[in-house]
Amino acid sequence: MGMTMTEKILARAGGKKRVSPGEIAVVEVETAVLIDLSFLPEGWREVLKVYDPEKVVIVFDHLVPAASVQAASCHKTGREFARKFGISRLHDVGLDQGISHAVVAERGYALPGTVLVNSDSHTCAAGAFNCAARGVGAPDLLWAITTGTAWFRVGETIRYDFTGSFSPGVTAKDLFLAIAGTYGAHVNQNIEYGGPGLKALSIDARRTLATMGAEFSAEFTIFEADEILIEYVRARNEKPFEPVSPDLDASYKERRAIDLGAILPLVALPDAVVNQSVPVSAVAGTRIDQAFIGSCANGTLEDLEIAARVVKGKKVARGTRFIVTPSTQAIYRAALKAGHVETLLEAGALVTPATCGACVGGHMGVLGPGEVCITASTRNFKGRMGDPSAKIFMASPATVAASAIAGKIAAAEEVFA
């Protein structure tokens, strides 16, 4: 029996011929990413040795610029750590900062066929690059940077085969919500995405879908490598790499076919992400206090472009706040050059610097008691973005932008008709 992509990468990184579900794989880590939260005083310890500073990346993202003394202290600890061990890939507040998963993408840090760890749960975002990437938490990140290794429980794999392409106005977030609504959680399982429809998915679209793998509770979320992907990484990282493809006789728990052309815009109801998807029409008209587009899943250049397209020449409804947070400062600059930022500002949106910010209820968009928000981010858990009595609906950037204009949940359809 052959191996899936996850199994192949783990076997290669563990120096083994094969690994199978049920095993614990101990592997070499190619890239270890630390974020500001890695340096929280209760989780961080003085590190006595770093296995290989060249394999380490540091990105500040959860509260940037620092919104509290505690956040500032984390940044300070991180800077001192980088200096002490000569870690050059430090993405400090400023020019090349952003949300860690987005920085990893735009710098080509995630090499196809390798293992990447980050303490943060949405590390699976780098699965878009044919990389076995997983969030491991602060303690295991310390282990990874000091020993160069990590362990993983090898799970069974679910394979999704895409065909066709999206209808106008439908995006990867809708695809995620469709899968989450139909199949729910994928606990202890790996997800593999591929098929002939892959070529219709841009890198940004793949990043959105890979990032949302954390919401499936999946172990690894991996995309097949195609020319688009290989070109993207080659243009950003000169290190050689060797992508993996699944064996023809790879053993899957299940194979599921998805026609991208059949996906419609969806909204997740508040308090949980999976098994909550309904058509936009089912909740259309629900009054909102805030609309948010951002996070590691939905602050891409494509997301900002689509938001700008939806709001162009219109105004955000009175009584509604529209907050847009690009995932990285580089995306911010690109959106500025393309005119998207001006379009958004003219409509009445607030465009913030790159940060996790409102996604994690940190700053720049925290919700008050009883408020209603529609978000294009990663999570709508109770209390996620502020007060636990706030209601958070989740949708695509197009639906969120249309809702900001309407002041209530609304479909973006007319714009794309």
Place this chain on the structure above:
Amino acid sequence: MIAARVWKFGDNINTDLILPGPYLYRSPEEQARAVFEANRPGWVDQVKKGDAIVAGFNFGMGSSRPAARSLKNCGVGFLVAETINGLFFRNSVNFGLLALECPGVAAAFEEGDKALLSLSEWTLKNPRNGLVLAVSPVAAELLAIMQGGGIYPLMEEKGLIAPRS
């Protein structure tokens, strides 16, 4: 054999319920006081040291935050769920919270039941209804870390990190 009083929780209990975002930058003590404040206010005052949590599918789904540490700090002796999110499981290993998967556990226990856990036989017994369930064994290396107070002591021992000053 470990005996414990059971607190019952449902499916998809997420990390933001266990460790709410506004507490991320607070001390572990303050974090432990905030456990389940959105879904079960007052629970932290009722739970006693050594009590068990029995839950449904996908326990601990969500963030990488040290939510397992909060459960440990508010006294939870062990956690048994139908399935546990992989990242939450890692953090349970690393912060020394005994966290186990056991198919059928949600239906077999009610709040207030007694649970008898045997790690030598990998069973969980409910003396009220006599049910004995098979607990999914945890790999020996991981169990040793989980029961040995987590990964920090091991990293200190190996000279990877400095002892807490």
